Amino acid sequence: MTPMPRSHRGLPSEINVNNTSRLWKVLGAMLLVSFAILLFMGREIYLSAPPIPTEVKTASGTTIYTEEDVQTGRKVWQTIGGQQVGSIWGHGGYVAPDWSADWLHREAVALLDLWAVRETGRAYDDLDPPQQAGLRAKLQAEIRANTYDPATGVVTISDDRAEAIAVVADHYVRLFGNDPELQTLRSQYAIQENPIPDADRRVAMTAFFFWTAWSTVTNRPGEEVTYTSNWPSEPLVANTPTTPTFLWTFVSILFLLAGIGALAWHYATSHGREPPPVVPDSDPLRSLKPTPSMKATAKYFWVVTALIVVQVILGGVTAHYAVEGQAFYGFPLADYLPYAVTRSWHLQLAVLWIATAWLATGLYIAPAISGHEPKFQRLGVNFLFTCLLVIVVGALGGQWLAVMQKMGLEINFWFGHQGYEYTDIGRFWQIFLFVGLMLWLLLVGRGLWPALKARDDSRSITMLLFLSTVAIGLFYGAGLMWGHETHLSMVEYWRWWVVHLWVEGFFEVFATAVIAFLFTKLGLVRASTATVAVLFATIVFLTGGVLGTFHHLYWTGTPTAVLALGASFSALEVVPLVFIGYEAYENYKHSRAKPWVAAYKWPILFFVSVAFWNLVGAGLFGFLINPPLALYYMQGLNTTPLHGHTALFGVYGMLGIGLMLFCLRGLGRTAVWDEKLLKGAFWTLNIGLAAMALFSLLPFGLIQVHAAVTHGFWYARSAELLQQPLMQTLVWMRMPGDVIFSVGVGMLALFVAKLYIGKAKQEPVPAGTAVESAAGR
Numbered sequence: 001m002t003p004m005p006r007s008h009r010g011l012p013s014e015i016n017v018n019n020t021s022r023l024w025k026v027l028g029a030m031l032l033v034s035f036a037i038l039l040f041m042g043r044e045i046y047l048s049a050p051p052i053p054t055e056v057k058t059a060s061g062t063t064i065y066t067e068e069d070v071q072t073g074r075k076v077w078q079t080i081g082g083q084q085v086g087s088i089w090g091h092g093g094y095v096a097p098d099w100s101a102d103w104l105h106r107e108a109v110a111l112l113d114l115w116a117v118r119e120t121g122r123a124y125d126d127l128d129p130p131q132q133a134g135l136r137a138k139l140q141a142e143i144r145a146n147t148y149d150p151a152t153g154v155v156t157i158s159d160d161r162a163e164a165i166a167v168v169a170d171h172y173v174r175l176f177g178n179d180p181e182l183q184t185l186r187s188q189y190a191i192q193e194n195p196i197p198d199a200d201r202r203v204a205m206t207a208f209f210f211w212t213a214w215s216t217v218t219n220r221p222g223e224e225v226t227y228t229s230n231w232p233s234e235p236l237v238a239n240t241p242t243t244p245t246f247l248w249t250f251v252s253i254l255f256l257l258a259g260i261g262a263l264a265w266h267y268a269t270s271h272g273r274e275p276p277p278v279v280p281d282s283d284p285l286r287s288l289k290p291t292p293s294m295k296a297t298a299k300y301f302w303v304v305t306a307l308i309v310v311q312v313i314l315g316g317v318t319a320h321y322a323v324e325g326q327a328f329y330g331f332p333l334a335d336y337l338p339y340a341v342t343r344s345w346h347l348q349l350a351v352l353w354i355a356t357a358w359l360a361t362g363l364y365i366a367p368a369i370s371g372h373e374p375k376f377q378r379l380g381v382n383f384l385f386t387c388l389l390v391i392v393v394g395a396l397g398g399q400w401l402a403v404m405q406k407m408g409l410e411i412n413f414w415f416g417h418q419g420y421e422y423t424d425i426g427r428f429w430q431i432f433l434f435v436g437l438m439l440w441l442l443l444v445g446r447g448l449w450p451a452l453k454a455r456d457d458s459r460s461i462t463m464l465l466f467l468s469t470v471a472i473g474l475f476y477g478a479g480l481m482w483g484h485e486t487h488l489s490m491v492e493y494w495r496w497w498v499v500h501l502w503v504e505g506f507f508e509v510f511a512t513a514v515i516a517f518l519f520t521k522l523g524l525v526r527a528s529t530a531t532v533a534v535l536f537a538t539i540v541f542l543t544g545g546v547l548g549t550f551h552h553l554y555w556t557g558t559p560t561a562v563l564a565l566g567a568s569f570s571a572l573e574v575v576p577l578v579f580i581g582y583e584a585y586e587n588y589k590h591s592r593a594k595p596w597v598a599a600y601k602w603p604i605l606f607f608v609s610v611a612f613w614n615l616v617g618a619g620l621f622g623f624l625i626n627p628p629l630a631l632y633y634m635q636g637l638n639t640t641p642l643h644g645h646t647a648l649f650g651v652y653g654m655l656g657i658g659l660m661l662f663c664l665r666g667l668g669r670t671a672v673w674d675e676k677l678l679k680g681a682f683w684t685l686n687i688g689l690a691a692m693a694l695f696s697l698l699p700f701g702l703i704q705v706h707a708a709v710t711h712g713f714w715y716a717r718s719a720e721l722l723q724q725p726l727m728q729t730l731v732w733m734r735m736p737g738d739v740i741f742s743v744g745v746g747m748l749a750l751f752v753a754k755l756y757i758g759k760a761k762q763e764p765v766p767a768g769t770a771v772e773s774a775a776g777r
Helices: 013-048 067-079 099-120 129-144 159-175 180-188 199-217 243-270 292-296 298-324 339-370 377-403 409-415 427-453 459-480 488-521 527-545 547-552 560-590 595-625 628-634 639-667 675-711 725-732 734-756
Strands: 055-058 063-066 154-157
Touching: 013 488, 013 527, 013 547, 013 560, 063 067, 063 199, 067 199, 067 377, 067 409, 099 129, 099 159, 099 199, 129 159, 154 159, 159 180, 159 199, 243 560, 243 628, 292 298, 292 339, 292 377, 292 639, 298 339, 298 377, 298 639, 298 725, 298 734, 339 377, 339 427, 339 459, 339 488, 339 639, 377 409, 377 427, 409 427, 427 459, 459 488, 459 527, 488 527, 488 547, 488 639, 527 547, 527 560, 547 560, 560 595, 560 628, 595 628, 595 639, 595 675, 628 675, 639 675, 639 734, 675 725, 675 734, 725 734
Parallel strands: 055 154
Antiparallel strands: 055 063
16 A cells, blocks of 8 residues: 555644654553553452352351352353343343342342241231331341351351241242243243253252342441442342442543543644545545455455344344243244343354454455565465354354253353353353454454554554554453352453453454544545544543443442442543544545545445444443443343443444445455445444334333332342333334344345355446456455
């Protein structure tokens, strides 16, 4: 690639170098401080996590549970899908209950009824308000007291509480078996019949559920706040928002307003200093001839398209389980493909196809940037492709075998289902994927190497692209930091390194750098402007993004400092999104700059769509649930998938499609694109996603929030609420949006197929262009 002419560069080169140098120093210092704090707080989380008792004993000396029971119970919970079947501490699925909140409520009710019958001969609900208040005070004194002995590791409980625990445990043992009395409830929870055939395993899982609930209601030593900062909301046991929850909510809003003000000042003082670039009269990339390794990336995009189709089909099946529970329009699908499997695959495929689109873009763009095809690069691209196929098939197959209870507890961790949402593939497959990412890093790095040594205006963008590639490769390794029996609080800490930092952090930086490169090489943006803009955007985003990881960890047995940091810095994540309309408008202007840019119209419009969903999905719906007081009532409700769908697909999915289309444009430049299919796909995908969010997920989630505030979190996730006619109607209201969205996916798949199936029509080649290099592409 030839450098941009001097007239396109704007500011003098020495000023650009100084600006760029300062921004690199700021970025480096910010990352150093942020990760130092992130690692230090990891140590604090480890030290302050709720202890797992060696034994839970009654005052009379009877052992109820042991540490081994709790650890075995967690392994059993993992084999059935873990966070894909209900949730723990608010993280997981939304059809079945949150088991920690459900156990807590059932135990409290059982203890109140035990005392009420003993003292009055009547059930608790039949007592007068003063009598109920007296029993609640007794309950709170009993259940919130921390009787854990650090010297022996023993938790001592009353015989009465042991009797209540036995009642609750019996309910779960029957629920996860095949007791006919609970068949309806299993169906309402979308749990297949007899999900855990082994009775001993069911008993062990009750130990894990008890411990997660014990952590939510037991006060920290010397404090009047529980290990999970009084989460979940439960009036019976006085679980209400803490003072820090209120305080740091107000601080987060203050940070948001201050950040918006600072960024507005920056835009006002810096925007418009440079004249607009002189857009070339013809496509600068028209003469770019794809190298063998670039051509080899085409198969990646075929797989991306196939995975999108399968993922959407699984999403429809998963959503339907919220209505029928164990069937699909009368067919007993749960016997062969349970909800835990379809939801696991739906989420994993979303991450896999988006990641594959971006990985393929990196492999395509590296030789395009440097103009260099390293030796054996095509072989490496093809080998990596084979590895990815093996990982997809092996990991998803292992999850099915696990949920169908065809794996032992130990082998499940390695080849089956780890149970942790988004990072739930077996450890062997995680390691295999990590090795694959190291290979990808090597392939992209060697392809970029000549460009990294070049001294031109695009060097900083190339360097940032390379560093984000390094981060993508290395940071997935955070998913390897926990073992089979690592404390749940630490698993959550490392898991969100992957979900938040890897997916939402460094992939974002990578995509920003790729888009900047594309626009720069097309002559639509000055290289100097793009360099400063990308570095500045990376600084702003990662300033909030790195420490904003903590907003996922408010209620996972972490200290108050996590809540303070998460609230403050997650608010800063929203700041750059406030000005996203400017980015969308600039991208839209690029699509109309010159007639030849029409060839890139749809990739650019997908980037415009990314900007829109960044504002709505990541910004509005993200900040809706980010402040501590909001998340206290909203975590684990349908306000979370509202944010998840509109951010994961709306931002990262649309971005993956846009990048795929850009690469396909270069791989088949002379093929005539079916504009009608792309136009239909673009609008139906966006309209369908909006309909799904506004007609179903948003009203459903807000009704649940009202229930959580009024009655407690357990009720917001209970069958009593979710099976009400209004809630079932709102579930069905997903169908219009889902159907429209599915049509868009079908049109996109048909468009990609038409590029490669049959003899595609060729565009006329304008006079004076490099016909030889365009031919045969």
